[in-house]
Amino acid sequence: MKRIGFVLAMVGVCAVTLLGSAQAADKEPYRIGALFAVTGPASFLGEPERNTAEMVKDMINASGGINGHPIELFVYDTEANATKTVVAAKKLINRDRVLAIIGPSTSGTSMAVVPIVNKAEVPMISCGASLKIGAPVEKRKWVFKVVPGDDLAVRLMYDYMKKQGIKKAAIMSVSTGYGISGRGQLNKLAPEYGIEIVADETYGPKESDLTAQLTKIRGTGADAIINWSIGPPQVVVTRNWKQLGIPIPLYQSYGFGSKRNIKLAGGAAEGVICPVSRIVIANRLPDEDPHSPVVKRYKALYEEKFKGEVSVFGGHAWDAMFQLAAALKAVGPDRARIRDYLETLQGFVGNNSIFNRSPTDHVGLGKDAYVMVVVKDGDWAILE
Amino acid sequence: MDSISLGSQVVQYIFTGLTVGAIYALVALGFNIIYNVTEVINFAQGEFVVWGGLILAVLAESLGIPLFFSFFISVGLVSLVGTVIYWTGIRPLRQPTILTMIMATIAISIILKGLAMFIWGKDPYAVQPFVEAPPVTLWGAYIQAQTFWVLGISVALVVALTLFYQHTLTGKAMRACADNPGAAGLVGISSGRMILFSFALSAALGAVGGAIITPITLMEYDRGAMLALKGFGAAILGGLGNFYGAVAAGFLLGLLESFATGFISSSYKDAIALIVLLGVLFARPQGLMGSSLQGDE
The missing domain is CATH 3.40.50.2300 (Response regulator)
Structure with missing residues (x-):
């Protein structure tokens, strides 16, 4: 009986020691x-x-x-x-x-x-x-x-466009869930910011050439182009925009926010405007930014x-x-x-x-x- | 504020259509080369274009090999891929009926796509234009310099192919196999070698297409299926096996898509190829210029 008590006591001591050292592992x-x-x-x-x-x-x-x-x-x-x-x-x-x-x-x-x-x-x-x-x-x-x-990104973008005096915008969007959602918000919120949508083009996720769409947009007298897509088409549209020498600004969705896109566009991305998450520009965030x-x-x-x-x-x-x-x-x-x-x-x-x-x-x-x-x-x- | 006249728009649509159409034409030609020798539709045709573009991107951009050499190495390597496909995927078939061979090409296209994903990942790749030059202005439309390379090389290839089939022994042997494999065998033409050759040739053709288009459109691993579909549409439209038909139909399809985007809506662009394909199959199954199957070459 005494012996059992001793063993139990030892087990207890061990357990306590383990508890102390392992901390997180026991609970x-x-x-x-x-x-x-x-x-x-x-x-x-x-x-x-x-x-x-x-x-x-x-x-x-x-x-x-x-x-x-x-x-x-x-x-x-x-x-x-x-x-x-x-x-x-x-x-x-x-x-x-x-x-x-x-x-x-x-x-x-x-x-x-x-x-x-x-x-x-x-x-x-x-x-x-x-x-x-x-x-x-x-x-x-x-x-x-x-x-x-998407509504938040669109609002921020429209805010900026309004300040730039843009009245007519042409939308291009990819026919996937991403593009459909963005396109919906772009169309829905435009009147609030006094922006008229003069073209609304959609294209497939594997589109390899968007010069035809851009040419059509040039015929509408738009002040700016907004492209809403992820993947290769957002780079293709950037290159086409530069190659066609289109003088109006190109806005892209937050999907453009990767350095890789700038590199793939090979210089054509200069001047592209887009909303991005802070992580994309982490190195450029001022220290006083709370994020x-x-x-x-x-x-x-x-x-x-x-x-x-x-x-x-x-x-x-x-x-x-x-x-x-x-x-x-x-x-x-x-x-x-x-x-x-x-x-x-x-x-x-x-x-x-x-x-x-x-x-x-x-x-x-x-x-x-x-x-x-x-x-x-x-x-x-x-x-x- | 920017605007462009209708005339300039039309010129822009024409050049856009011709550029894309040239690639459809090359893919359609690739289909025909194999079809004429084996009566098989090689559904891996679009993958050759992808591989041609991706290999060029690695050689020219990552390894820094001059574009001129990269171009030929890339075409050579893809042509090798074509022969490997024949040796490993087509030749070992126990009962090489047309249906099993077509099934094999579908399997091969899936494998090639998967391999491309493993090797290059899912991101697109860019290649610089063959010659750095500002766009050419033509009646108010802007034409990229690379467009002229695409059109020029495509036309040169069609001429070269014609000369090859008309004037070389191998070309004539391939035509003989297409006309009558039995008789060709009797006069000592190895049909196996001709099939091997047709795979290598159509792979090379696809690779050229990929190499010339990548500076304009970028290239990524999963673009093959759509290219194969459009090229197949062009091959059917022109009459399966008919070379000039394929070229004309490829350009026609590209123009149709471009004008549909401009004057109807870009949402329907991809549907155009399928609608044309269905329309031709209903109304004129032998294609616009007649299929080689009908023997009216």
């Missing part, structure tokens, strides 16, 4: 789910998002976890496929029993899981761009979003770890992970209280500007989520 981990399009057509979103989410998890765990609880991250590849995303979301909720979900990467897959998380009452922070992911809030009780909507520390830190960490250029998209995962971490730190592992925390999140500084959420706004961003820039000497220059 029950917080389980977080992630749905990213790591492969497939949207892998340019999902891959940096997955990398970033894993990186943030490692950072938090290395510094002792959240109140001593390590994070356990369950990542599923959605391949940007709605069916696969739904299956993975159900797995995360029922089998992995996660506290909250980050992602999905795309708008379509995000919309597909909205009813599931609402029914299961699991908070979700989507990395998709569509406005419909976060609104109407009555039907999005458990859904939040970190990506600023500067977050954006610069993320860029440095990501580029050191993954040896590649940081992208806007990874920044979404960064914002989502840290918002969730803040919620867990404040309220602990309780889904309903995490949701409430996310809904009232105030003054959170992320890569996508400063978040101020409310029960009527599950995004919480303003048009200052973007910055207007012009391409000058092969690099971005901030426009006032």
Whole structure:
């Protein structure tokens, strides 16, 4: 009997020692789910998002976890496929029993899981761009979003165009979800800024020559061209614009925000104006910009770890992970209280500007989520 | 404020159409070269264009080899790819019926596309124009210098191909295989070698198309399928197997697309090729200039 007591005491001592040294490792981990399009057509979103989410998890765990609880991250590849995303979301909720979900990467897959998380009452922070992911809030009780909507980028762009005295604009857009969404906002918001849309051209995502569209636009007497696309056509249109010697300015969507596009356009990009996220111009941000520390830190960490250029998209995962971490730190592992925390999140500084959420706004961003820039000497220059 | 007269617009549409049309014509010619010897539609034809452009981009831009040499090395390498395809994908087929061969070419096109993605990634690649020159102004329209290279090289290729088929022994042997493989075999022409040759030749043709168009349009790994579709449309439109038909139809298709963009809407541009293809299949299945299948060359 005495002996058993001694053994028990020893076990107790060992346990206490282990507890002290391991810190984060002993408390029950917080389980977080992630749905990213790591492969497939949207892998340019999902891959940096997955990398970033894993990186943030490692950072938090290395510094002792959240109140001593390590994070356990369950990542599923959605391949940007709605069916696969739904299956993975159900797995995360029922089998992995996660506290909250980050992602999905795309708008379509995000919309597909909205009813599931609402029914299961699991908070979700989507990395998709569509406005419909976060609104109407009555039907999005458990859904939040970190990506600023197209409306914000369009408003900032129109603000600037109005100051430049532009009255007639010609729209060109790609016939994918990205282009359709941007085109919708461009057409919808133009009257508010006194801008008349004189041409509205769409083209396929594999378009290799846009001189015909540009020629048509020249015949309309437009003051400016707005192109809304991602991928090769936005470079092709830039080259064609320069080759045809068109004297009116070319505006591009925030999708143009990568140094690679300037390089591919081979000098033709000089003078292109576009809204970009702060991460794109991290090196040029003045120190007094409140986003500067977050954006610069993320860029440095990501580029050191993954040896590649940081992208806007990874920044979404960064914002989502840290918002969730803040919620867990404040309220602990309780889904309903995490949701409430996310809904009232105030003054959170992320890569996508400063978040101020409310029960009527599950995004919480303003048009200052973007910055207007012009391409000058092969690099971005901030426009006032 | 900028505007352009209708006449200048038309000139612009014509040159845009001819540039794109030249590539459709080269792809259509590639289809015909293989079709005439084997009666197979090689659906990997568009991938040759992609590979030609991407290899040129690596050689000229990344490795800094002079454009002139890069061009020929790229065409040579893609032509080699064409022969490898024949050796590994077509020749080993146990029962080489036309249908199984066509299926094999579809598989090959998927493999080539996948390989291109692994080698070059998903980003587009750019190549500088063959000669740095300002655009030429023609009746108020701006024509890029590269456009003249595209048109010139395409026309030169068509002339060279014609001479090759009419005046060289190999060319005549290939025509013989197309006319009557049995009889060609009896007079000592190896049909296997002619098929191999047709793959190499059509791959080279596709590579030239890719190399001359990349300075204008950029190139990325997954553009092959659309090019193959448009080129196939041109080949059918001109009459399958008919070389002049293919060239004329390629240019016609390019012009149709360009004018449709200008005067109707760019949303319908890609539909034009398919509508024309369907229309021809319904109304005149032998093509505008007659198919080689009908024997009215």
